[in-house]
Amino acid sequence: MNLEYAHEPNYFLFAQVLVRFLEQQIHKNPEQYQASYELKVIRDVFQQDHAASTTNLESILNIADEYTVDTLDGPTKIIESYHVNIEELSLILNYNPKAVAAIHAGQAINEPDATSYQ
Numbered sequence: 001m002n003l004e005y006a007h008e009p010n011y012f013l014f015a016q017v018l019v020r021f022l023e024q025q026i027h028k029n030p031e032q033y034q035a036s037y038e039l040k041v042i043r044d045v046f047q048q049d050h051a052a053s054t055t056n057l058e059s060i061l062n063i064a065d066e067y068t069v070d071t072l073d074g075p076t077k078i079i080e081s082y083h084v085n086i087e088e089l090s091l092i093l094n095y096n097p098k099a100v101a102a103i104h105a106g107q108a109i110n111e112p113d114a115t116s117y118q
Contacts, residue, residue, distance in 0.1 A: 012114050014052050015063035019111075021045045022064075022078070023103060026095070030104040033097050039089045057084060057091070066112035069102045075110060076102070 025035060043053035052060060061082050068075040078099045083092045103109065 011056065011059050011063055012111075014046055014049075014056070014060045015067070016111065017045060018042070018060060018064050019067045019078070019109060022093070023109060026100055026103050030100060033095045033100060035093045035095070037091045037093075039084075039091060042091055061091075063112060068110045069099045069107045070110070071098045071102045071107070073098060078103070078109070 022035075026032075029035075039053050039057075042057070043050065046052040061079075061084075065077060065079040065082060067078050069078055070076075076096055076099045078095060079093055080096045081094045084090075085092060
């Protein structure tokens, strides 16, 4: 008996959900350029998907950090850097200040091209 199990997580969907969550947080705290979230909060953002908030989180963040917003300098990445702190079970994000200002001013967020990823 051969059972084929093929489950490919939709990293782009989770990245989109995460970036929209971050956009809301930026609107709430426009002067905050570093944010720390408990992984429990991230799991809630991903509707309790444990894999998305643990094993697959790095892949999701690799896509999420490609999201940009248009500034006077051209397309600018929103996330400058990130770190998953396993000991404290938290995600630390550093935002680009120009991108934060553009988001707060109402600029649209540009998603990466999903066809260019493998």
